[in-house]
Amino acid sequence: MRHTLPIAPQFYVTAPQPCPYLDGRQERKLFTALQGEEAQRLNDKLSKQGFRRSQNVLYRPSCADCSACLSARIDVNKFKLTKSQKRVLNKNKVLERKPSSPWATEDQYQLFRKYLSARHAEGGMADMDVFEFAAMIEETPIRTRIIEYTKGSHLMAVSLTDLIEDGLSMVYSFYEPKPARLSIGTYLILDHISLAKEARLPYLYLGYWVPGSPKMGYKANFSGLEIYYQSSWQPLDNPEVFSADLHPMNTVPIAEQVANLSLPDSKPVKGR
Numbered sequence: 001m002r003h004t005l006p007i008a009p010q011f012y013v014t015a016p017q018p019c020p021y022l023d024g025r026q027e028r029k030l031f032t033a034l035q036g037e038e039a040q041r042l043n044d045k046l047s048k049q050g051f052r053r054s055q056n057v058l059y060r061p062s063c064a065d066c067s068a069c070l071s072a073r074i075d076v077n078k079f080k081l082t083k084s085q086k087r088v089l090n091k092n093k094v095l096e097r098k099p100s101s102p103w104a105t106e107d108q109y110q111l112f113r114k115y116l117s118a119r120h121a122e123g124g125m126a127d128m129d130v131f132e133f134a135a136m137i138e139e140t141p142i143r144t145r146i147i148e149y150t151k152g153s154h155l156m157a158v159s160l161t162d163l164i165e166d167g168l169s170m171v172y173s174f175y176e177p178k179p180a181r182l183s184i185g186t187y188l189i190l191d192h193i194s195l196a197k198e199a200r201l202p203y204l205y206l207g208y209w210v211p212g213s214p215k216m217g218y219k220a221n222f223s224g225l226e227i228y229y230q231s232s233w234q235p236l237d238n239p240e241v242f243s244a245d246l247h248p249m250n251t252v253p254i255a256e257q258v259a260n261l262s263l264p265d266s267k268p269v270k271g272r
Contacts, residue, residue, distance in 0.1 A: 009033065009042060011258050013062060021213040022068060030062035030257060039141035041264040044165035049261060050228040052207060053162060053171055055139040061208070067251050070242070071228035072209040073167065074189075075235075076196045078224035085190060092187040095156055098148045104134040107155045108148075111174060118177035136160070136172065144171070149188070157184050161192065167203030168196050189222065211242040231260065 009032040019025035034043055034056045043053060050071035051058045061069040081089075109130050116125060128136070137146060137160060149157040157175035161168055170192055175184040189206065196204045209227055210216040219225060220239040227236050252260075 008263060011261075013254055016064070019063075019066075021208075021210045021216055022066070025066055025068075026063065027061065028063050029059045030254065031057050031059035034058050034141055036141075038264060040143065043142050043162070045262060045264050047164050047169060047205060048166065048233075049231075052205075053140075053142070053169070055135060056141055062254060062257060063251065065251060068212065068243075069208045069210050072206045072219050072236070073226050073228075073233070074193060074204045074206065074222055075224040075226055076167075076193050076202060076204055079193055080223050081190075082221075082223075085186065088183045088186045089190055091182050092184060094151055095149045095187070096151070097191065098150060099145045100148070102137050102140055102144045102146045102160065104130075104137040104146075106130075108137070108146075108158050109133050111155050111158060111176065115174035115177055149175075149184075149191075157188055159188050159192065164205070167201045167205055168192055168199070169205035170207065186218075186221075209236070211239065 011030055011032045014027075014029045014031065016026040016028050019027040032042075032046075034053065039056075043051075043058060046058050046060075047053075049060075051060045052071070060071070061067075063069075112128075112133060116128075140162075143163040145161050145163065147159045147161055148155060149159075157173065159173040160171040162171055163169075170189070173185070173188050175188065176182075189204070192204050196202070203226075206219055206222075208216055209219045209225070217239075220236060225236045226233045227242075228234075
């Protein structure tokens, strides 16, 4: 005997904590567990609705009175290199790309610590030890790759990248912080655009674009950028239209957010 039952994930909300992007704001996240045989389908579906993966959790900002964080992705077929981006490619043409299964190494961790010390010394990951780092890299229930970029025998950059139904998702990346003129962070995005094109995938997911945040505003420098706004993906034609101003009417109640989510179809479940 077989029954078809809806297998719906449970959603939760984190307690408010200081926002890492905008001073004086409180951050809150809507999240759900990512596990079991339906993990890949759930990740594919929710990634298209602005969610991001962190280990075995999918999350999306859901702040009480702020809606500044907007999911961002690049339509790789609409992307066009600027002169400055062409120079970045030329500066880093000596780097060799080495993709592999997600496995943490001591060299990766040392580069990660160096990167955090230079760029995010006060951030939430600053105290991450080697075991937590290994968990970030290795604990994934979906298709994930660790992509190393080397110059000779020297590790220069690392990207933790998910493969999803309609694109690549850059979960987290870190790199040699000096010299800054190499713009390795920009190079990683440019190389992932090439990777997506090679794989015939239409999108590169970049995480969040936050107007007014120096940490996240750089994403608007990439042509073909789209943002998830008012429940749909829209081209970011004019970044100046968006602001980080607070307004309680700009936010959607949690219950309404969850009710409006599109989830994978129900699946047949064997009954006893």
